[in-house]
Amino acid sequence: MTAVERVAESFRRMDDVKAGKDGLNCVLWSDRDASLEAARERDARVAAGPLAGVPYMVKDNFATLGLPTTCGSHILRGYVSPYAATCVSRLDAAGGVLVGKTNCDEFAMGSSNEYSAYGPAKNPIDPSRVPGGSSGGSAAAVASGIVRIALGSETGGSVRQPAAFCGVVGVKPTYGRVSRFGLVAFASSLDHVAMFGREVDDAALALEIVAGRDPLDSTSVDVPVPAVRAERGRTKDLTGLVIGRPREYFPEHLDPRIAALCDRALERLASRGAEVRAVSLPHTALAIPVYYIVAPAEASSNLARFDGVRYGLRLEGEGLRAMYEATRSGGFGPEVTRRILLGTYVLSAGYYDAYYKRAQEVRSLIAADFRAAFAAGVHALFTPTTPTPAFKFGAKADPYEMYMNDIFTATANLAGVPAMSVPVGRVDGLPVGGQIIANHLDEPAMFRVAYAVEDALGAEAHA
Amino acid sequence: MAVTRDDVKHIAALARLAIPEERVPELVAQLNGILAHMDVLRDVDVSAAAPPAFGSAPTPLRRDEGPPIQLAAPRESFAPSMRDGFFLVPRLATHESEDE
Numbered sequence: 001m002t003a004v005e006r007v008a009e010s011f012r013r014m015d016d017v018k019a020g021k022d023g024l025n026c027v028l029w030s031d032r033d034a035s036l037e038a039a040r041e042r043d044a045r046v047a048a049g050p051l052a053g054v055p056y057m058v059k060d061n062f063a064t065l066g067l068p069t070t071c072g073s074h075i076l077r078g079y080v081s082p083y084a085a086t087c088v089s090r091l092d093a094a095g096g097v098l099v100g101k102t103n104c105d106e107f108a109m110g111s112s113n114e115y116s117a118y119g120p121a122k123n124p125i126d127p128s129r130v131p132g133g134s135s136g137g138s139a140a141a142v143a144s145g146i147v148r149i150a151l152g153s154e155t156g157g158s159v160r161q162p163a164a165f166c167g168v169v170g171v172k173p174t175y176g177r178v179s180r181f182g183l184v185a186f187a188s189s190l191d192h193v194a195m196f197g198r199e200v201d202d203a204a205l206a207l208e209i210v211a212g213r214d215p216l217d218s219t220s221v222d223v224p225v226p227a228v229r230a231e232r233g234r235t236k237d238l239t240g241l242v243i244g245r246p247r248e249y250f251p252e253h254l255d256p257r258i259a260a261l262c263d264r265a266l267e268r269l270a271s272r273g274a275e276v277r278a279v280s281l282p283h284t285a286l287a288i289p290v291y292y293i294v295a296p297a298e299a300s301s302n303l304a305r306f307d308g309v310r311y312g313l314r315l316e317g318e319g320l321r322a323m324y325e326a327t328r329s330g331g332f333g334p335e336v337t338r339r340i341l342l343g344t345y346v347l348s349a350g351y352y353d354a355y356y357k358r359a360q361e362v363r364s365l366i367a368a369d370f371r372a373a374f375a376a377g378v379h380a381l382f383t384p385t386t387p388t389p390a391f392k393f394g395a396k397a398d399p400y401e402m403y404m405n406d407i408f409t410a411t412a413n414l415a416g417v418p419a420m421s422v423p424v425g426r427v428d429g430l431p432v433g434g435q436i437i438a439n440h441l442d443e444p445a446m447f448r449v450a451y452a453v454e455d456a457l458g459a460e461a462h463a
Numbered sequence: 464m465a466v467t468r469d470d471v472k473h474i475a476a477l478a479r480l481a482i483p484e485e486r487v488p489e490l491v492a493q494l495n496g497i498l499a500h501m502d503v504l505r506d507v508d509v510s511a512a513a514p515p516a517f518g519s520a521p522t523p524l525r526r527d528e529g530p531p532i533q534l535a536a537p538r539e540s541f542a543p544s545m546r547d548g549f550f551l552v553p554r555l556a557t558h559e560s561e562d563e
Contacts, residue, residue, distance in 0.1 A: 082535045083532050083533075083534060157560070216532070289500055293501060304479075310538075310542055314544070328478075333485070338490070340480065341494065346472060352482070362512070365511065400496060400500055
């Protein structure tokens with residue numbers, strides 16, 4: 001197929017599944033004519049590139065030329081970036097064609113998409129349920145067949161959790177593996193560019209393209225990009241591979257059907273020669289308290305830039321301070337406001353040591369848990385991605401109850417290690433994800449396990 | 464360390480947020496509800512905690528020079544208010560509140 005045919009098919013699919021606000025609401029912004037024009041340019045290239053006209057989408061917190069970048073917020077309504085994110089430029093250079101910006105929780109703060117200022121995206125498997133968040137729009141776009149590849153962002157599980165809820169693959173690389181230039185900052189020590197794929201190979205391809213040092217992001221690491229797609233050929237014989245099963249991720253109150261699906265995947269890996277070993281990551285339960293101090297603290301600082309001066313919404317008041325307050329109060333939604341207040345509180349005089357400093361200390365213990373497990377010879381950890389399948393809209397009214405969705409995913413962001421979610425089956429017809437966590441910069445081991453799970457489960461991963 | 468109404472008003476002022484009076488009680492309850500879950504951190508033995516860092520080296524810094532890239536559109540295309548190449552803001556005399 002030509003790039004033009006692929007892009008036209010993607011837009012037809014958007015129409016068929018009602019991707020806009022009258023349907024799944026997973027796509028916020030798109031421009032059919034501009035995408036088709038880009039596709040014609042791709043078709044005219046002498047060297048096609050590894051994506052060769054493949055349509056893709058990105059979450060609405062990536063800077064793109066032409067389409068708005070609003071972060072799912074009223075405060076950036078109508079804002080069009082004057083530059084593109086590095087990872088978007090790299091996908092385009094590889095031959096990809098951007099066909100839309102996807103819905104998300106406002107400034108990536110949420111686990112259900114219910115905090116988007118433009119209404120929530122819906123889960124294509126069951127539209128009465130959330131697609132997960134915050135990158136739920138990207139997950140829904142991949143799950144509904146609009147694109148095979150979409151970018152999201154991760155601060156505490158915002159790609160792996162929606163990937164699990166929608167039955168697709170979600171990858172959070174090592175902290176620093178992918179440039180964040182052009183990704184609107186939420187919590188800088190936790191933010192990652194992450195990717196969805198319909199299959200493991202789609203996500204692997206996207207990672208290989210966007211990864212690598214970028215002088216525009218000083219946190220991007222200067223190490224070679226691994227050929228993770230090569231791991232596809234190393235799945236039949238897993239002899240010598242050690243996979244840890246951390247007991248803290250299989251608590252007694254975990255839905256036994258989810259535990260059983262994860263254990264089925266582990267049994268399949270063992271049948272191919274892998275050693276499955278019980279391990280302990282003793283500080284796991286502290287991840288959510290730590291995360292919900294560190295992330296709001298950093299968010300309160302990063303979001304100070306939205307003040308009505310240089311870009312985005314401005315609401316006038318009597319003088320500068322009143323303008324700031326009117327703009328920010330009118331532009332931010334309730335969850336962003338709550339997190340800014342929480343972050344400001346834990347950083348304020350008298351509370352910094354008790355909350356922020358203590359959280360950073362405990363964070364180092366969580367990272368040490370992972371170091372110890374990998375130092376003991378474990379190549380990858382296997383856990384459930386989420387404690388439940390996708391829940392109904394409105395089911396999590398209490399903020400902390402919503403935060404607990406991140407219980408199995410936030411640890412990898414706090415430690416900076418790579419992690420991904422792959423489908424491992426269904427409960428009551430709803431997708432369940434299994435999570436693979438590897439050591440820093442060891443994406444090859446993580447993908448080897450992911451390819452093996454996908455191959456070993458086959459159609460059972462979606463049944 | 465319960466959050467009070469005055470705390471919420473104070474941190475809202477620090478964060479440049481105008482919180483309507485009727486929303487303050489709800490935010491007090493929510494913040495206290497969230498922070499109650501953080502108390503567990505107080506009892507953790509952190510004597511073995513290492514300084515928070517990724518890897519062994521500090522984050523490298525790029526040189527602080529110039530705009531990193533060319534903008535594809537002029538600032539006037541996205542700025543709320545500009546004149547002669549400068550961002551316009553309301554008068555600064557009202558910036559500082561009396562209690563800061």
